[in-house]
Amino acid sequence: MAITQDWIEKLPEAARDYIAERRLDEVECIVSDIAGVARGKAMPASKFTRQDSFFLPNSIFLQTITGEWAENPVGDFTEPDMVLVPDLTTATAAPWTADWTLQIIHDAQDQQGNPVPYAPRNVLRRVLALYEARGWRPVISPEMEFFLVARNTDPNQPIIPPMGRTGRRAAAKQAYSMSAVDEYGKVIDDIYDFAEAQGFEIDGILQEGGAGQIEINLNHGDPVRLADEVFYFKRLIREAALRHDCFATFMAKPIEGEPGSAMHIHHSVIDIATGRNIFSDAEGGETPAFLHFIAGMQRHLPAVIALLAPYVNSYRRYVPDFAAPINLEWGRDNRTTGIRVPISGPEARRVENRLAGMDCNPYLGIAASLACGYLGLKEALDPRPQCLGDAYLGIDELPTNLGDALDTMAASAPVRDVMGPEFCAVYESVKRNEYKEFLQVISPWEREHLLLNV
Incomplete structure (x- = not known):
């Protein structure tokens, strides 16, 4: 060209x-x-x-x-x-x-x-083409969580929070605190300035529950465009942090004892011919398509966890009592469920996937999430009854390590067909290589508890 x-x-x-x-x-x-x-x-x-x-x-x-x-x-x-x-x-x-x-x-x-076929941007476009063939256009909105941490040049040392402008380390359990965000306000200022220069619109920035943990919300829109923005934002945020003597990390679980970082994905689907949200009917009620989309997530999310949680560290986020969903339940405005329906009007009715980690490739994470919803629509699946209580009290339904997640993905013909068999083969090859490398590393926990005790 x-x-x-x-x-x-x-x-x-x-x-x-x-x-x-x-x-x-x-x-x-x-x-x-x-x-x-x-x-x-x-x-x-x-x-x-x-x-x-x-x-x-x-x-x-x-x-x-x-x-x-x-x-x-x-x-x-x-x-x-x-x-x-x-x-x-x-x-x-x-x-x-x-x-x-x-x-x-x-x-x-x-x-x-x-x-x-195995280029991530092309994989997302493949999934979107399946929607388009049925007269649908997905709309998504991602939420990005990440940590600002002190510079760490020795991988043998634990990650610690950054030093704030008060001279103290960033504190945990300060969700939504404006004072906590002000501790590293200069980094936030540069994030805003860089985003403005790049033409990106930030819907909001807030302090999350972890020490030095921040969430950035983006406006809803086209999945490819927003995947591009998340791809760009990761570099932008890292560069802003380096200007102020700290690191920005998108690891799913960088600090022991702190919450992990997610990339929650909100989805709705537009009928191309009418421009209406297919999750709402003419009277504003929920449609069968809305429930089919949820059911597709319940049925097929286990087969794409290897894409939403792509590293061994990712599975450290799926533990109870750390604000991360560990289930496939769904509920209206219930943050203990893996699949949440936020409060909204009929035009904005949407489904939030809370399972994806911020360490996932944004093109692949969004494609995988949309693939599950598409299969639910295609197969006209019905979901389980919604969860009205604490979903953390239910059984765990997700793969608990990368190896099991890859096995589940390999066994799912519907997911491989939607995502593309060549892509799935390449992805599995890369991830099994990484998992094999990890299994050859001896951790400090093993040396501390096994060296002299077994």
């Missing part, structure tokens, strides 16, 4: 404003890998406008979080180049850099022009 000289006119308004009357120095051409890490290449802006093609080897989707390489279950070992196609609608500033830089997300195609 040749980039024409008038390409700047095709950029979003925020990107055009950022480089207005300035000399654009660099363009970062990026894609999300399986983990959600930005991979790609940077080049001078002048070269970007002259380049006909952008290439990366398809092996980037086989790299594990530790930098190792998983076996390719759907191809050979020649590492053919993919063609990267820039999506100019995703162009956004990189306001933390020393020069004037834009980031642009690219779509991955093979050399015949077909979408690479």
